[in-house]
Amino acid sequence: MVERNDPAPDPLTVLLKATADPTRRAILTLLAQEGPARVTDIAGRFDTSLNAVSKHIKVLENAGLVTRRTDWREHLIEVRLETLGEIDRWFAGLRSIWAQRLDALDDALALERDDDDDHD
Amino acid sequence: MVERNDPAPDPLTVLLKATADPTRRAILTLLAQEGPARVTDIAGRFDTSLNAVSKHIKVLENAGLVTRRTDWREHLIEVRLETLGEIDRWFAGLRSIWAQRLDALDDALALERDDDDDHD
């Protein structure tokens, strides 16, 4: 009874995991530099097998970082950098939470200082 | 000939892998919200074991996302959001590469148009 029905990894995790691999990042860079390319052409630029690259591209596709335009057997892979915005947004949220806390701390300190000034 | 002498994982990969786990992101959020905390306190907020949280924190520490101030047995863990800037910078680089390519494309098209105008 394994009961692990977790086929719902949040998109942010999928995205970050996709970018966490050096080869995949290199693929993204290549696509950004040279525009849409076929799977085989991409694979030709790396020392890994075509098969491995195909799998990497599927991961990137699943994360929304690339799209595929299939002109029959030629699959044109295109980068979609907008997707990275999701990560940016998470960072921004985290930083805002952090800033809020610091502001609250500042307020608390200011209040203490006022108190001090008051009855000193 | 696997030639695996040294993993030498680049810092960006370490960083992205560290943020790619939901529990670790939750830990970062918690620290941003409530400030530095002890390992045990952090673990108390999750349904995983203290041990697992300890390991997560080590991963975050190794990535430079948190620092540890050990006051003997109490390890105060503090978030360091500046480290995320490294990821931001990689994104920016990628986007700039992308933009450059589009500019080059634009130029090429403009040149073609000029050519057309010229000898028409």
Next chain:
DNA sequence: GTTTCGTTCAACCATACGGGTGAATAACCT
């Protein structure tokens, strides 16, 4: 001096991941 506390270390387990090889698919080109 024994207990308590906060944390890590050491095994161990199951699953995920990255990579490799070989077969399958499906249209185009002789």
Next chain:
DNA sequence: AGGTTATTCACCCGTATGGTTGAACGAAAC
């Protein structure tokens, strides 16, 4: 028809990862 081309699919393999439990450490408190 037979071969080439572009890509995925189906396995197999080694290692990494996240989790668990239990022991160890070392000072502080009793």
